Amino acid sequence: MMRKKVVLFATAALGGLCILIALVGIATPAAAESPRERFFEIHAKRFDYTPGTIQVNQGDKVTVRLISEDVSHGLYLDGYEIKTSAHPGEEGTLTFVADKTGRYTFRCATTCGEFHPYMVGYLNVEPNSRLWIFALLTVGVALCSAVIVLR
Amino acid sequence: MIETKDKLFGVVDLNARFELTKFKPVRAILKSRWMPLLPILLNLFIFVIILLAAFTGGYSAGNYNFGIMIVWILWWVLLMMMLVPGLSRAWCMMCPFPIFSDWAQRTKLFDVKTGKLGGLNFKWPKKLSNMWVMNIAFLVTTFFSGFMTVMPFATFILLGIIILGAFIVGLVFEKRTFCLYLCPVSGFQGLYSQFATVEVRRKDWDICKNHNPKTCFVGNENGYGCPWLRTPFDFQKNTYCGMCLECLKTCPYDNMAINLRPPGVDLLVETKREPKGLDEAWKAFIMLGIAIVFYLAFQGPWGFFKDMVRGATLPGYLGYIAFHATFNLLIIPGVFFVFAYLSKRLSGNTDVSLKTIFTNFAYTLIPMGLGVWMGFSVGILLPNGSYILRVLSDPFAWGWNLFGTAQIPWTPVLTGVMGYLQGAILIVFFAFAVGYGWLLAKQIYADAKQAKRGFVPILTFLTLITLVFLWLFVG
Numbered sequence: 001m002m003r004k005k006v007v008l009f010a011t012a013a014l015g016g017l018c019i020l021i022a023l024v025g026i027a028t029p030a031a032a033e034s035p036r037e038r039f040f041e042i043h044a045k046r047f048d049y050t051p052g053t054i055q056v057n058q059g060d061k062v063t064v065r066l067i068s069e070d071v072s073h074g075l076y077l078d079g080y081e082i083k084t085s086a087h088p089g090e091e092g093t094l095t096f097v098a099d100k101t102g103r104y105t106f107r108c109a110t111t112c113g114e115f116h117p118y119m120v121g122y123l124n125v126e127p128n129s130r131l132w133i134f135a136l137l138t139v140g141v142a143l144c145s146a147v148i149v150l151r
Numbered sequence: 152m153i154e155t156k157d158k159l160f161g162v163v164d165l166n167a168r169f170e171l172t173k174f175k176p177v178r179a180i181l182k183s184r185w186m187p188l189l190p191i192l193l194n195l196f197i198f199v200i201i202l203l204a205a206f207t208g209g210y211s212a213g214n215y216n217f218g219i220m221i222v223w224i225l226w227w228v229l230l231m232m233m234l235v236p237g238l239s240r241a242w243c244m245m246c247p248f249p250i251f252s253d254w255a256q257r258t259k260l261f262d263v264k265t266g267k268l269g270g271l272n273f274k275w276p277k278k279l280s281n282m283w284v285m286n287i288a289f290l291v292t293t294f295f296s297g298f299m300t301v302m303p304f305a306t307f308i309l310l311g312i313i314i315l316g317a318f319i320v321g322l323v324f325e326k327r328t329f330c331l332y333l334c335p336v337s338g339f340q341g342l343y344s345q346f347a348t349v350e351v352r353r354k355d356w357d358i359c360k361n362h363n364p365k366t367c368f369v370g371n372e373n374g375y376g377c378p379w380l381r382t383p384f385d386f387q388k389n390t391y392c393g394m395c396l397e398c399l400k401t402c403p404y405d406n407m408a409i410n411l412r413p414p415g416v417d418l419l420v421e422t423k424r425e426p427k428g429l430d431e432a433w434k435a436f437i438m439l440g441i442a443i444v445f446y447l448a449f450q451g452p453w454g455f456f457k458d459m460v461r462g463a464t465l466p467g468y469l470g471y472i473a474f475h476a477t478f479n480l481l482i483i484p485g486v487f488f489v490f491a492y493l494s495k496r497l498s499g500n501t502d503v504s505l506k507t508i509f510t511n512f513a514y515t516l517i518p519m520g521l522g523v524w525m526g527f528s529v530g531i532l533l534p535n536g537s538y539i540l541r542v543l544s545d546p547f548a549w550g551w552n553l554f555g556t557a558q559i560p561w562t563p564v565l566t567g568v569m570g571y572l573q574g575a576i577l578i579v580f581f582a583f584a585v586g587y588g589w590l591l592a593k594q595i596y597a598d599a600k601q602a603k604r605g606f607v608p609i610l611t612f613l614t615l616i617t618l619v620f621l622w623l624f625v626g
Contacts, residue, residue: 045454047461048454048457049454052452052453052454053452078534078563078566078569081563081567100567102570102625103570103625104566104567105534107534107563109561111215112212113212114210114211114212114213114302114461115297115301115461116212117301117535118301118448118450118457119457121452128626130570130571130574131621131622131626133574134574134577134578134625135618135621138577138578138581138614138617138618138621141582142613142614145585145589145610146607146610148161149589149603149610150603
């Protein structure tokens with residue numbers, strides 16, 4: 001009986017801690033590594049970016065060179081609301097400071113064919129606190145639910 | 152209505168109801184034969200434009216096509232985010248597709264035809280009187296999603312098949328057989344409408360018990376007997392109620408009501424007439440699986456998968472179909488089966504069958520799936536919603552500017568907070584899934600200790616599936 005109580009208490013404490021860390025995470029900006037300059041060459045081809053995912057750290061100064069390998073393509077970055085376009089033989093460039101953390105989708109901004117709305121890639125700005133906040137909230141809710149049910 | 156002592160999250164009284172039809176003007180409107188004819192005619196007009204735009208759009212890119220944008224951005228998102236969770240099967244109420252077969256059967260569009268309806272009036276085979284055909288129909292439809300959602304003409308073909316199918320089936324089989332057992336859109340609405348905050352139910356059982364003949368079933372001069380072949384006096388859940396409002400018209404005692412209620416009440420309903428079944432369980436698995444596959448294909452950065460889905464090569468496309476079908480019909484149910492088995496083992500119960508545990512716990516995937524589809528819909532609407540303004544002004548791409556919005560450029564909206572919205576939606580619906588999971592555990596296992604132990608694996612599964620979707624949406 002005593003052992004069950006200890007396990008339940010520990011589970012509840014862990015669940016509560018997860019939720020607490022998540023809530024603190026929402027309110028506190030995550031610490032980032034020292035900023036660097038980052039260059040990426042993204043090749044656009046119907047309906048795919050190569051590389052499809054680029055990873056930077058918060059504060060990095062990012063320059064993207066967009067190269068089209070077939071028809072005209074664009075690159076619009078969600079959250080940052082900036083865009084560029086590239087045409088065959090004519091590159092596009094985008095420079096920005098990655099000051100917002102999390103995963104942001106970049107998507108084609110120039111109609112390039114039938115699958116155009118689905119031509120997307122990801123920019124990951126580390127640390128991705130959004131994912132960890134929601135993951136901790138989920139685990140916290142699960143652990144607290146388990147304790148409420150099992151008590 | 153099934154009375155339950157259980158409270159959701161320990162606080163929400165699941166027996167709470169607020170009757171919307173107690174207000175005389177509301178009841179009068181709903182009893183009028185203009186309802187739902189007016190919204191149906193309005194929708195018919197919109198769908199005629201959709202069909203014309205989809206036909207004339209041909210094989211062009213669909214992002215500036217009225218048919219594609221209204222069907223796959225506006226309608227789909229409205230359905231998943233508002234209509235089904237809020238108003239149950241309100242879409243079925245105003246769906247224009249069966250109007251031609253209704254007309255052919257009744258020979259009247261507005262007034263009530265008493266006596267036998269036209270058409271061959273065959274009965275649908277009893278063995279197929281469930282969701283299985285719709286499950287397969289919907290899954291097969293999604294094989295073509297890489298064409299339908301982007302090529303106007305493919306949307307035209309899909310809508311054409313549904314409209315023609317509804318008409319032909321209506322001529323051969325009785326009443327709304329097509330809507331009940333065949334329409335690909337009907338199945339998931341029926342499934343998720345169990346979570347809806349609105350219901351059509353009788354008020355006083357004693358009135359219905361002593362009322363013969365049951366006019367809600369057989370009809371009278373004020374309306375038709377339930378076109379969905381149900382017995383409205385005995386409704387316990389929303390799954391097969393198309394909200395056609397005929398029972399409100401035919402009840403001489405005004406004993407049918409439309410109620411507001413806590414979301415998800417139907418998940419606990421288990422009656423002989425409306426049993427929990429493997430067909431509904433598989434619908435829940437299929438919907439969850441399709442959400443994963445669609446996310447990977449349409450909102451993920453994996454070009455090779457997009458090439459498979461859009462049929463860039465035949466082997467790739469066949470590979471997609473094989474993966475899609477296997478993942479949805481076998482892998483997702485298989486993983487869930489493992490957790491259902493663990494639930495039985497951990498509970499120590501030997502009386503309840505594994506099939507019952509598997510089937511009943513599958514209903515936790517209804518709030519889960521609805522949350523997942525809402526999150527997915529946010530990911531479609533915010534980046535692409537601005538296309539709608541443009542196509543409204545120029546539906547046929549003929550250079551019109553009806554509302555002055557034809558020149559509005561593509562403008563993604565609130566995409567910076569999209570991940571937060573998706574994550575928050577997931578957590579809320581995860582909480583509903585957990586809350587109902589526990590109530591289902593108490594239903595399945597009569598013994599409280601067994602219920603507690605048996606719930607843990609299901610809680611684990613729900614947590615893991617939420618984490619998977621979190622990773623997809625914001626990871």
